[in-house]
Amino acid sequence: MKIVLINPPHTAIGSRVPDDHLPPLGLLALGGPLIDAGHEARLVDAEFGPMPLDMVVRNALDDCPDFVLIGHSGSTSAHPTALLIARMIKEREPATIIIYGGVFPTYHWRDILTATEVFDFIVRGEGEATVVALIEALEMHQSPASVAGIAFRDDLHRPFATQPATTISELDAYRVGWELIDIRRYSYWGGKRAVVMQFSRGCPHLCNYCGQRGFWTRWRHRDPVKFAKEIAWLHREHGVELINLADENRTVSKKAWRAFLDAMIAENVPVLIVGSTRADDIVRDADILHLYRKAGIIRWLLGMENTDEQTLQLIRKGGSTSSDREAIRLLRLHGILSMATWVAGFEDEGFRDLWRGFRQLIAYDPDQIQALYVTPHRWTPFFRIARDRKVIQRDARLWDYKHQVLHMTRLKPWMLFFSVKLIELAVQSRPKALARILFHKDPEQRHSMRWYTQMGRRVWFREVWGFLARDRRVQDGPTLAEFWGAPQDAEEESMTVQRPARKLTSSGITISPSP
Structure with a gap:
């Protein structure tokens, strides 16, 4: 599948004043597993310039991608720009599936999916395993409801979230896609x-x-x-x-x-x-x-x-x-x-x-x-x-x-x-x-x-x-x-903890290794 990852241009003064730019690690961390899963991925980094939004959209849709992934480390303050980009993409290519991730959408998924239909799916929490599983399910025409750690609109257009994904216990199992930059x-x-x-x-x-x-x-x-x-x-x-x-x-x-x-x-x-x-x-x-x-x-x-x-x-x-x-x-x-x-x-x-x-x-x-x-x-x-x-x-x-x-x-x-x-x-x-x-x-x-x-x-x-x-x-x-909206500290944890396998001792008592 053809996948484009978009790093929106950030409006923060600290991003606009310096001549230096750092790569978007979060998107590169998704790109590595996607490439390893056999997909064709590329990055549009709109921080350079910054790139006008119309140019961002043109570059993203240049090779008619199947999926567009949008995310930014400055998740809350970048959301309005991410929303504009998603709207522009949907206006030009309504069939393009847009996946959104980051800290802000992880917790505000209900509000986002209620307010707009330009985001098809939201990845909640860590995305390396989740985004690969989501794209595989959609590619195989399977129900996305089987994928843990996402949110989307159900058949009645109501916001719906699947069960939380488990944390990645072995961080070295997923590589950063340095070849994207x-x-x-x-x-x-x-x-x-x-x-x-x-x-x-x-x-x-x-x-x-x-x-x-x-x-x-x-x-x-x-x-x-x-x-x-x-x-x-x-x-x-x-x-x-x-x-x-x-x-x-x-x-x-x-x-x-x-x-x-x-x-x-x-x-x-x-x-x-x-x-x-x-x-x-x-x-x-x-x-x-x-x-x-x-x-x-x-x-x-x-x-x-x-x-x-x-x-x-x-x-x-x-x-x-x-x-x-x-x-x-x-x-x-x-x-x-x-x-x-x-x-x-x-x-x-x-x-x-x-x-x-x-x-x-x-x-x-x-x-x-x-x-x-x-x-x-x-x-x-x-x-x-x-x-x-x-x-x-x-x-x-x-x-x-x-x-x-x-x-x-x-x-x-x-x-x-x-x-x-x-x-x-x-x-x-x-x-x-x-x-x-x-x-x-x-x-x-x-x-x-x-x-x-x-x-x-x-x-x-x-x-x-x-x-x-x-x-x-x-x-x-x-x-x-x-x-x-109402406080969300009661649902602060976005994922479930992946526990080590339990071991059986000679006495028959099960114990868990210390984390």
């Missing part, structure tokens, strides 16, 4: 040839604002040695210089992570690695941090989310301000850049709260900062906490963590916006930060900090212009529950 077109870190990869999926922690734990259901990791060999192959065969790890929390298992570090060191390839992790894991790994840098790790994003202990308790972060500060110190000691995420709007903050947060950020002394706004998703427990707060941003394209979407009673939108922008500017412009950018002893670190500073400056001014001239906010908007 020209790797030379993709870069990051200021022009370095780069790709996105995953060592693990899921996260065992219970942060109530994050939906990744429920989407992936449980934490699993790839074989550390095989993963390192794939990175080395990408470097030797395709000249890849940098790996952006897309895991939620790759360092959960110290044993598995140590095995990966050792394997990367053994491969001896000059590949840089960036990603994110928890501050607690950095503190835990103080005795092996020298291996991090030796293995190529050059920057860790620390998902601190806030610098206030009460807020951290509200969102069940599980960390502490002391471990956050210590993690930054340890990373600097071992030549690894730290980027601290700081999120505004979890609570009804005022100027005094923001000032206290700013002072704590200065005390943390991170190399870089990424200031974001709380963006509550319906499938997270935090949505229930915030369900009665007013929505000031109705445009779902701006639900990208870089725009304020919830009303604050003590601060008007312009007050919060310019406070956050000033905090960003002050943290990045400290004498310490400027000295590192100008005089850091590691030339690779100087390059990376200068690149990030240059890009951040362009994004900063673009955001200010957007706030003043383009973005539209509502004065008396709906509540969060009225805007998105």
Whole structure:
């Protein structure tokens, strides 16, 4: 079967301002199994340009595909664009079957299938096995109801979901379809040839604002040695210089992570690695941090989310301000850049709260900062906490963590916006930060900090212009529950856990191996 995978152009400022583009790992992860199943697959990556939607549709329909798959990592904010593309495809070729996947459609499948008929099927949760099974069933003229992990409209045009699919226990069983892209077109870190990869999926922690734990259901990791060999192959065969790890929390298992570090060191390839992790894991790994840098790790994003202990308790972060500060110190000691995420709007903050947060950020002394706004998703427990707060941003394209979407009673939108922008500017412009950018002893670190500073400056001014001239906010908007619907945290887990086979002991008692 002919299959086209579409990566919609994203509207987020962070996607439009940089000259670098990273490949869409989620679609490549589907492409590999589809090709291995005997299908003819190709990718239309509309991020380049960005590609006008009419051109996206023309390219997608160029060879009259049987199926079109649409997905995007920025699932919520990309949904309006994905919907437009699907409508345009159906207008030109109504018989083309469109399959939609991602975190947003996984949970909003009822609303999507009720509101429009342009999406024929929605894949819920992990898609590698599900999409192959769905296309095989349709190709053999079998009922799609037999395929686990999908949603569609039944014979009465009512939204219907099959039983959840099981998680993939062996991540190495499905390969990434690297042949779908020209790797030379993709870069990051200021022009370095780069790709996105995953060592693990899921996260065992219970942060109530994050939906990744429920989407992936449980934490699993790839074989550390095989993963390192794939990175080395990408470097030797395709000249890849940098790996952006897309895991939620790759360092959960110290044993598995140590095995990966050792394997990367053994491969001896000059590949840089960036990603994110928890501050607690950095503190835990103080005795092996020298291996991090030796293995190529050059920057860790620390998902601190806030610098206030009460807020951290509200969102069940599980960390502490002391471990956050210590993690930054340890990373600097071992030549690894730290980027601290700081999120505004979890609570009804005022100027005094923001000032206290700013002072704590200065005390943390991170190399870089990424200031974001709380963006509550319906499938997270935090949505229930915030369900009665007013929505000031109705445009779902701006639900990208870089725009304020919830009303604050003590601060008007312009007050919060310019406070956050000033905090960003002050943290990045400290004498310490400027000295590192100008005089850091590691030339690779100087390059990376200068690149990030240059890009951040362009994004900063673009955001200010957007706030003043383009973005539209509502004065008396709906509540969060009225805007998105009822909370879905009760159905947070999108898949069922695939348990190891039970073993029979000599006593006749069955036991299950520990995960």
